[in-house]
Each structure stands twice: as structure tokens, then as C-alpha cells.
């Protein structure tokens with residue numbers, strides 16, 4: 001089977017030719033198989049967001065290649081890549097349109113990567129029932145707020161909506177960029193459980209950046225640790241299962 005993601009010698013050099021020249025992604029080779037759920041850890045400035053940015057196309061590689069499925073997307077811009085991948089950010093304001101209602105946002109997400117414009121008359125009784133069902137999966141009152149402008153939602157509801165929008169139309173690759181970090185512990189746990197459940201049920205390929213070591217251990221079937229723009233550790237299968245919090249802490253104290 002074709003992997004969902006392949007990075008070949010992916011390198012980003014910034015401020016080229018100046019005293020501030022720096023490699024922020026250092027010859028990274030990474031293959032993520034279809035259906036894998038990968039958690040990504042690393043200290044501040046380790047290169048986690050840079051890794052996601054080059055995958056999503058918001059940052060161009062200096063050298064190397066990015067493949068999504070069997071397609072070489074190295075030269076493809078960020079918007080074109082949204083046909084294949086979706087991303088949820090830490091900030092609940094990103095990923096949803098604040099003046100549009102929850103229902104309108106969900107309708108828009110159904111058409112991710114397509115050129116067709118949103119038609120408000122598209123919300124038939126059947127469609128509404130379908131959206132209620134989708135929003136109800138969160139169990140946080142989102143389903144009762146379909147006609148509310150997204151800007152009026154609580155941070156947790158908005159982040160749940162952003163997650164649902166990212167997965168409503170099945171992405172080839174789902175990028176979760178500290179998507180629970182801005183939430184209170186209870187809401188964060190709720191969204192993390194929903195995340196895991198959706199990834200498993202829909203057999204999604206997902207990568208999740210987190211600073212929460214326990215979440216990185218508890219979720220996913222592979223764990224990457226980034227350091228200085230490189231993948232310093234890559235734990236899969238039984239090695240990931242056997243990994244302990246103490247070992248991870250020891251690793252972090254060393255870097």
C-alpha cells in the first residue's frame with residue numbers, strides 16, 4: 001500500500017546568506033503508513049511546527065521532497081494540498097469562520113478542496129439531521145447550537161467544531177497541531193477521547209503535536225521526538241507500548 005506521507009531528505013534553511021542562517025529542518029526522512037496515528041513531541045523550537053508547515057505547504061522546502069499518497073506535492077501550494085490533508089490548530093479561532101453559523105461551517109467543511117460556493121439553501125431537513133448527528137458526537141452541546149455564529153461558542157465547542165470540520169470529509173492525512181492545548185483539563189480530555197475514537201473508527205492517518213507526555217504515550221501507535229530540526233527518536237509497535245514516562249523525561253532532560 002502507498003504510504004500516506006513521505007518526506008525525503010526534507011530540509012529548510014532560513015535567512016540564507018546572512019549571519020542568522022540556520023537549518024530549522026535538517027535532512028528529515030519520514031514515511032507514515034496509511035492508518036498510522038503518530039504523536040510528535042519535542043522541546044520549544046525543536047522543529048515540530050516546521051515539520052507540519054512543510055507537510056501542509058505553508059513553508060517551502062529548501063531541498064528534498066514531500067509526497068502525499070503517491071503524489072509529489074513539493075511544488076504544490078497550501079490551498080491545493082487541502083484537497084488531501086486537513087489541519088487543526090491550537091487556537092480555537094483558526095479553522096472556523098467566526099461570523100458563520102456552526103451549520104454553515106460544517107457545510108463548508110464537506111466541500112473542503114472543492115471550488116463550489118456555499119449555498120445557504122443547501123440546509124434541508126435531512127441535511128440538518130445529519131449535521132446534528134455529526135455535532136452530537138462531541139457531547140458538549142454543539143448539536144444544540146447549529147444556528148449560532150461560531151464566534152459565540154465556548155473555546156471547547158469551537159475546537160470540537162474545528163476537529164469535526166477537519167475530519168468531516170475524510171482527509172488522506174490529518175495534522176493535529178496541539179489542538180487540545182488551549183482547553184481546560186476536562187474539555188481537553190473529552191476532545192482527546194473523541195479524537196482517538198474518530199481516528200480509529202475512520203482508520204485515519206494522523207499526526208499529533210503535543211507537549212503532554214502522557215497523551216503522547218497513551219495515544220497513537222508511533223511516537224516521534226524532534227530535536228534541533230531532526231527526528232531524534234522514533235518509537236513504533238512494542239517499543240512504543242513499552243515506553244515509560246520516566247524514559248521520556250530522561251530523554252527531555254538530556255536535550
Ligand SMILES: Nc1ncnc2c1ncn2[C@@H]1O[C@H](COP(=O)(O)OP(=O)(O)OP(=O)(O)O)[C@@H](O)[C@H]1O
Pocket residue numbers: 014015024042043044045046047048049050051
Ligand atoms: N519562517 C521562519 N524563519 C526563521 N526561523 C524560523 C521560521 N520558522 C521557524 N523558525 C525557527 O525554527 C525553529 C523551530 O521552530 P518551530 O516553530 O518549528 O518549533 P516547535 O518545535 O514547533 O516549537 P514550539 O513547541 O515552541 O511550538 C525555531 O528556532 C524558530 O524560531
